[in-house]
Amino acid sequence: MDMQSELVGRVMGWLDQAAQMALGWLTSPAAWSQFALLVVAYLAARLIAGRLSRTLTRIVTPAAEKAGMIAGLRRFSLRFLPLMLPLIAYGLTALGEAFTRSMFGSGDVIAFGKRLFIFIAARLLVQEVLTDGFLRLLGKYVLIPVAGLYALGVLDDIVLRLEEAQIVLGNIQFSVMALIRGVIAGALLFWMGTWSNRQSADYIKSQKELRPATRELAVKATEILIFGAAFLLLMSIMGIDLTAIAVLGGALGVGIGLGLQQIAANFISGIILLVEGQTTVGDYVELDGGEKGTIVKMTARACVLETFDGKWIVVPNEHFITTRVINYSDAGSANRYEAEFSVSYDTDINRIPDIIEAAVAALPFVLQKPDGPDCELAGFGESSVDFVVEYWVNGIDDGKNKYRSPVLFAIWNALKAEGIEMPFPQRVVHLKTQND
Structure with missing residues (x-):
């Protein structure tokens, strides 16, 4: 009540002063x-x-x-x-x-x-x-x-009153005016930092001559630099002693050493991934744990994989450093696949390689380099002679790229056109009677 009365009295004094001045x-x-x-x-x-x-x-x-x-x-x-x-x-x-x-x-x-x-x-x-x-x-x-x-x-008088009102939090002391100034400056600095980070990220990502990993690393470094500078500038505007921030940084370092080891490990692993560039955005990878998909995003803590059925898998960066990772590279690279099939024992198997290689080579997605289709004898089964045909394609045989199915159709049609039988398991049973 006393504060409200003092405020009302001060406002009335200002109004009276303004009226006398106008008169x-x-x-x-x-x-x-x-x-x-x-x-x-x-x-x-x-x-x-x-x-x-x-x-x-x-x-x-x-x-x-x-x-x-x-x-x-x-x-x-x-x-x-x-x-x-x-x-x-x-x-x-x-x-x-x-x-x-x-x-x-x-x-x-x-x-x-x-x-x-x-x-x-x-x-x-x-x-x-x-x-x-x-x-x-x-x-x-x-x-x-x-x-x-x-x-x-009346601005100077109000600013002076706010400067005199002090707020004490432990070893940190600042005025109400510093708090208001800090809130306003913090909001403005955050907006400026976000805008600057967005502009710089767009510019860096437009530099196609840089590797994707280098672009991502530059974007992250710029983001840390911009918001780090904004934070230090905000502390200076609020009048907070930066030695208190140094103490806080030391305590944070102890916390990282004791309780945030995994977060720190993932952060360092993310920097290593971006610097080395062995895996980057757009690569199709398969991890030791069975996770596989295309890397669509790399952050300071984890990589985001998108599977061909639309699911996102968040994999900590540490897994890419400490475990085995199969990198099929991006969707435009050449990869080799196999398709197995069998023929009956009545077939002239010497004809099979030429027939199958010609049928598979006729498919539009099958490459002739680094090597054309190669049909090989795989073994002799109980009911059939087993073959395998190897072929090269651009991309990954999954999701929208279903290469194996057209290859198997081509094999089936080629064998049928030549009158070659694809057998099924058979058993010969001999029955003996007492008279035998």
Whole structure:
């Protein structure tokens, strides 16, 4: 209750002070002369801004067919033209204030007008220039109220009161003003960091001459650098002693050594994977544990595999370092597969290789390099002679690429066309009677 009463009393004092000031301005000839200077400054600023705006628009506007970074920056700069009028008016009133104070020793009215132009510029910035939702929200609830308090001349008093109010958390001490400043700066720095990280990541990923692993490593390093710098800058803005952060870092190091060993191991393993480049985004891999799929994402902690049935498998990076990994490379590499089949013992098996190799080679996806189809005798079974045909294809025989099935169809059709029987298991049973 005492704090509320003190706040209400202070606000009433400000209102009374403002009323007395306004009454003094209305009855003072010097104030009326300053009002006249304000009007002249505004009209002059309007004239200058109008002509300058037309000239700058003609010079800065790029041709409609122009594209690229420079053209984008030129179009972006045109969005700030609405700020020209209040800023020019602010400069002219600043000159008028210096003149009136030097000549008459007073300039409160024109100083108020100068601050009012800053408030108008802040409103135009939020309403007409800013398009990002977060920045407009920050401008609406932070920039405009601060500009309003500055225009009324009470901003310095409020800032002083907030600086005097202290918050103590153990060895860390900071003012309420530092906390407010830190929250605002933290939000702005986080937005700037996110935007910068997104822009830098897009730029790095567009460099096709770099290996995918190198691009991923550069993206991660840039992300750590950007947000690390933002964190240190935020601590400095809030006035927090960085030695306390050093103590916290030491405690964190102990925590990593005792309880976060797996996380640290996965993080280091992720860096090793990105540096070596033996596995990267787009590779089809099979792990010792049976997991297999295409790597679609590599993070600091794990790799994400996408199976051909659409499932995502999150595999810790450590598994790629400490266990056996089969890397089939990307979908465009050549891989060899086999297809088994059998023929009856009545077949002239010397004809089989030529028939099958020709049938399999006729398939459009079968490669002739590094080697064409190769049909080999695999063995003699109980009911059949067993063969295997080896063939090379581009990609992985799974998911959308079903190579084995067309190969088996080709083998079946080729054998049927030559009248060659594919046997099934048979048994010969002899029955003996007592008369035998």
